[in-house]
Amino acid sequence: MKHNEYKQLLQLSLFGELKSEEQVKLKEHLLICEECRTELEDQKNLLELISGKKKAAVDEEVLSAARYQLRGALRSERSNQNIFNSVADSIFQFFPSPLKFAFAGAAILIIGVLIGGILFNQSSQNEFIGQQNGDNRFASLSEDISISEVRFIDSDASDGEVEFTFQASRPVHLKGNVNDSQIQSVLTYAMLNEQNPGSRLNSINAMDTETPTQYDSDVKNALITVIMTDENPGVRREALKLMNKFPYDEAMKQTLLYVITNDTVSGLRIEALIGLKD
Amino acid sequence: MQLNDTDLIIQAQKGNQNAFEELVYRYDRNVLSIALKYSNNEDDAKDLYQEVFIRVYRGIKNFRFQSEFSTWLFRITTNVCLTYKSRSKEHLKVSIDKDFDDEEHEFNTTKELVYDGSTPEEISSGANLGEIVNAAVESLSPKQRMTFVLKHYEGYKIREIAEMLNCKEGTVKKYLFDATKNLRKKLSPVYA
Numbered sequence: 018m019k020h021n022e023y024k025q026l027l028q029l030s031l032f033g034e035l036k037s038e039e040q041v042k043l044k045e046h047l048l049i050c051e052e053c054r055t056e057l058e059d060q061k062n063l064l065e066l067i068s069g070k071k072k073a074a075v076d077e078e079v080l081s082a083a084r085y086q087l088r089g090a091l092r093s094e095r096s097n098q099n100i101f102n103s104v105a106d107s108i109f110q111f112f113p114s115p116l117k118f119a120f121a122g123a124a125i126l127i128i129g130v131l132i133g134g135i136l137f138n139q140s141s142q143n144e145f146i147g148q149q150n151g152d153n154r155f156a157s158l159s160e161d162i163s164i165s166e167v168r169f170i171d172s173d174a175s176d177g178e179v180e181f182t183f184q185a186s187r188p189v190h191l192k193g194n195v196n197d198s199q200i201q202s203v204l205t206y207a208m209l210n211e212q213n214p215g216s217r218l219n220s221i222n223a224m225d226t227e228t229p230t231q232y233d234s235d236v237k238n239a240l241i242t243v244i245m246t247d248e249n250p251g252v253r254r255e256a257l258k259l260m261n262k263f264p265y266d267e268a269m270k271q272t273l274l275y276v277i278t279n280d281t282v283s284g285l286r287i288e289a290l291i292g293l294k295d
Numbered sequence: 296m297q298l299n300d301t302d303l304i305i306q307a308q309k310g311n312q313n314a315f316e317e318l319v320y321r322y323d324r325n326v327l328s329i330a331l332k333y334s335n336n337e338d339d340a341k342d343l344y345q346e347v348f349i350r351v352y353r354g355i356k357n358f359r360f361q362s363e364f365s366t367w368l369f370r371i372t373t374n375v376c377l378t379y380k381s382r383s384k385e386h387l388k389v390s391i392d393k394d395f396d397d398e399e400h401e402f403n404t405t406k407e408l409v410y411d412g413s414t415p416e417e418i419s420s421g422a423n424l425g426e427i428v429n430a431a432v433e434s435l436s437p438k439q440r441m442t443f444v445l446k447h448y449e450g451y452k453i454r455e456i457a458e459m460l461n462c463k464e465g466t467v468k469k470y471l472f473d474a475t476k477n478l479r480k481k482l483s484p485v486y487a
């Protein structure tokens with residue numbers, strides 16, 4: 018065995034990764050090789066220097082902070098899913114049937130295309146799988162639909178079939194009472210997902226009536242998510258104001274405490290403090 | 296009676312939140328520990344932790360029991376860590392040599408180590424030894440750093456690390472040897 022290989026064995030032995038026969042070999046070599054003994058010492062010193070944080074257990078406070086943050090993120094994940102489903106349900110009825118898939122920014126479509134045309138079938142939740150069956154429905158993609166982010170799953174057309182996903186969006190005009198649950202789910206979706214902070218703000222303000230008690234609990238959950246995660250302080254403030262109009266409960270209290278300890282904006286921390294009741 | 300992982304996963308796949316949380320709490324200490332030691336920063340570690348479990352949450356419906364849950368989880372963990380871009384790149388600016396040359400070594404060039412003006416006496420006095428060690432570990436390439444953290448700080452076997460990183464044991468050894476070589480180069484003025 019070469020000298021260099023012993024040097025690797027040295028290291029593995031310090032990591033506790035040597036088989037017993039390798040251990041024996043190394044021991045024998047160390048007896049006769051000064052250089053490897055020095056090397057061993059050197060590596061030991063290095064590992065000792067570095068092992069400062071080796072035994073440090075995870076700080077319980079950091080762990081519970083991480084868990085708390087995760088619960089918020091999971092809540093947001095779930096309410097996004099619920100809201101998505103109800104928004105999908107409420108919006109779909111505004112479309113003529115082959116266009117049920119199409120609305121702004123949310124749906125990812127998986128479409129199989131055969132030579133000849135496309136047919137869209139609506140399938141579960143946020144995946145829409147369509148398969149061609151001879152009917153030419155391409156014309157149905159009318160002009161007000163914009164298509165973006167086309168990504169190919171299978172671009173090899175040698176078998177006559179390709180597969181790709183794309184985003185299809187179409188402007189939708191909605192008008193109705195803010196107590197209407199469909200209107201609410203769209204607004205709730207917007208406050209969580211709209212890129213533009215002004216639109217998120219408007220969505221929250223639109224729901225700011227004197228009787229938020231009639232709102233669905235999804236609305237409150239979404240507000241809590243916004244308060245804890247929105248990067249725009251103005252949006253967080255409006256969400257906080259609206260949330261404070263809901264009947265006080267434990268989730269609200271936890272949210273206010275979160276703001277008091279974590280929000281970077283002092284005005285918001287003060288507002289949260291005022292909202293806090295024992 | 297305590298449920299085993301498999302039962303919890305099946306419950307979680309059906310949408311049972313409590314089962315999912317219990318599953319999380321069985322392993323999250325390990326995940327956070329890896330994230331902390333890999334990132335050297337509590338805020339980054341909390342972000343990494345969150346990202347890992349959001350991915351687990353999204354992916355658990357498709358978990359098919361082809362590996363141990365823990366293997367799958369740690370694979371996600373290492374993946375998230377390796378692709379993560381720190382929010383707080385600026386938190387560590389210390390080095391022991393102001394003009395290190397990395398011609399033959401695979402240093403992580405995105406992380407610039409800046410000499411902070413410490414004299415050799417200050418360095419060897421141990422005043423900021425911890426920071427120096429951290430900076431040296433951070434200067435490793437992401438994969439060298441990850442294998443080093445998993446092996447040296449977390450005590451996983453090379454075989455387990457290979458599983459997590461989805462590579463051969465020989466590759467893990469190579470990363471470890473390179474990591475040690477680079478650390479020695481950076482740290483020998485401190486301990487030799």
Ligand SMILES: [Zn+2]
Nearest residue numbers: 020023050053
């Ligand atoms: Zn030798």
